[in-house]
Amino acid sequence: MYAQLSTWIIDGTLQPEEPLRDLEIAERLGVSRTPVREALRRLEDEGLVQTALNRWTRVAPLQVQQAAELYPVVEALEILALQLAAPNLTPADLTELQTFNQQLHQAIQNADAGAAVEADTAFHEVWISRSGNQTLQHTLQGLKRKMRRIERAYFDAASAGHASVDEHGAIMTALAADDLAQAIAALSINWQGSFTRLQQRDEP
Missing domain, CATH: 1.10.10.10 (Winged helix-like DNA-binding domain superfamily/Winged helix DNA-binding domain)
Structure with missing residues (x-):
């Protein structure tokens, strides 16, 4: 029930x-x-x-305040996951990232917010699952479950979704170059940019 x-x-x-x-x-x-x-x-x-x-x-109504509490926590934990995962990422993982980002792009083109959330979640899950830390994975899973309603609202806006696709591209480029510092910076930009765009969407 x-x-x-x-x-x-x-x-x-x-x-x-x-x-x-x-x-x-x-x-x-x-x-x-x-x-x-x-x-x-x-x-x-x-x-x-x-x-x-x-x-x-x-x-319950959707509230930006809830996002303001969740986003920085998830960002920090994802950065930790990426740091742990980086030595374990393989060319196959990078290919997976590209596939999920293409799926995200297609979902946005189709105005399918549900599919966009699924593709975005799968993209980030690549390094979370490769982190090797089950406690971290479980914690992020619980937090992201709370975020799903917010994310659906976010991906209803095509411009916001396309920005995420581009930001994912920067993460992939850095990982392909084996530049962890730049990948972390790009991941931070992705989360912080997502929250900023969500705030803008909520403004009257």
Whole structure:
């Protein structure tokens, strides 16, 4: 129950600020209201659901403040992952990076925000998975799960997505040249640029 509802919120099936009625959800899923209420309470604890006592329950709105907290943490952890992974990266890994970035470009061309998020996540996952640090991988996985709704909104803007494709290209160029310092600098530019563009998108 929790897994299904959280997936619907994260992938956009349930939109930000959409009302959540436990009876309707229970009927939709063919369960009683009790597990639905328990799942909603858990999602509220995670910040994905908001409740006004005896008034309404809804999907939490997207907030730039949440991104402001998440992005620098993920950036720092990804830099660590890249530092750990760099000695282990192979030509096959670099080819994978290129493939995922091409997929990102195509998803943006197709205005497919969901596919863009998947391709972007896969691109960054190459060095995260090669870091060899399971604690780091698990921590980033949890943080990035929280970011998925934000990322979908980000990739709805084609100009922002194209900027990420270009920034990924700079990361790949540095890695191909075996220039870790430049790759880290390019990765920082990618994360900081993404947040800046997200802020601009949110402005009235």
